[in-house]
Amino acid sequence: MKIKYTILNGCYDDNSFQVNIVQRIQKHISEKLLEDSYDWIDLIDGEINPCRGCDYCQIKNPGICAIKDSVDLILKKYMSCKVAIIITPIQFGCCNALTKHFIDRTEPLFLPFQVTKNGTSIMKGRYSKYPKLYVIGIEPERSIENRQVFKDFIRNCNVSAVSEEFKVTIISEESDFNELEKLII
Numbered sequence: 001m002k003i004k005y006t007i008l009n010g011c012y013d014d015n016s017f018q019v020n021i022v023q024r025i026q027k028h029i030s031e032k033l034l035e036d037s038y039d040w041i042d043l044i045d046g047e048i049n050p051c052r053g054c055d056y057c058q059i060k061n062p063g064i065c066a067i068k069d070s071v072d073l074i075l076k077k078y079m080s081c082k083v084a085i086i087i088t089p090i091q092f093g094c095c096n097a098l099t100k101h102f103i104d105r106t107e108p109l110f111l112p113f114q115v116t117k118n119g120t121s122i123m124k125g126r127y128s129k130y131p132k133l134y135v136i137g138i139e140p141e142r143s144i145e146n147r148q149v150f151k152d153f154i155r156n157c158n159v160s161a162v163s164e165e166f167k168v169t170i171i172s173e174e175s176d177f178n179e180l181e182k183l184i185i
Helices: 016-032 058-062 071-080 098-105 144-155 158-162 176-183
Strands: 007-008 038-042 085-092 110-117 122-125 132-137 166-171
Touching: 007 016, 007 071, 016 038, 016 085, 016 132, 016 176, 038 071, 071 166, 085 098, 085 144, 110 158, 122 158, 132 144, 132 158, 132 176, 144 158, 144 166, 166 176
Parallel strands: 007 038, 007 085, 085 132, 132 166
Antiparallel strands: 110 122
16 A cells, blocks of 8 residues: 655654654544554654755755755655655744754755745745645644744745645644544545
């Protein structure tokens, strides 16, 4: 069976609130999906170095990153699924550094050309089709300002802009788990 979902967990395991939320998401996914229909990837388990901005993936060897770490394999899994789900804590209206490193490292998926989409300048996609992208932000305390900044950040990422569809769900409390039903079909 072809992998339908790739779940990328960008949470660290040192925050009990995040760990609890991630465990609940993982349980929900395992109850809804067949085991061979998804890949669960804990980003903390891999080696994800920050992007150097060297443009190797754009100029020297298009589509291939110069940094040899876990990202190449993760990008292959990302591009081969129908739906990608990124789970990240919300920190100061943004994702954490681990998740941000991954998002920055998606640059090989794009061409070195800028295009405008919905009034925003983005990099042009290298491929004809990208998976749907759902981002789950975990926020222990509801902050309308942080939520809006986070949603804007995700919306303006190249990887969101080229996705067939993207949604942002923010979980702060029990009632927010109802939103997972809309993401996992």
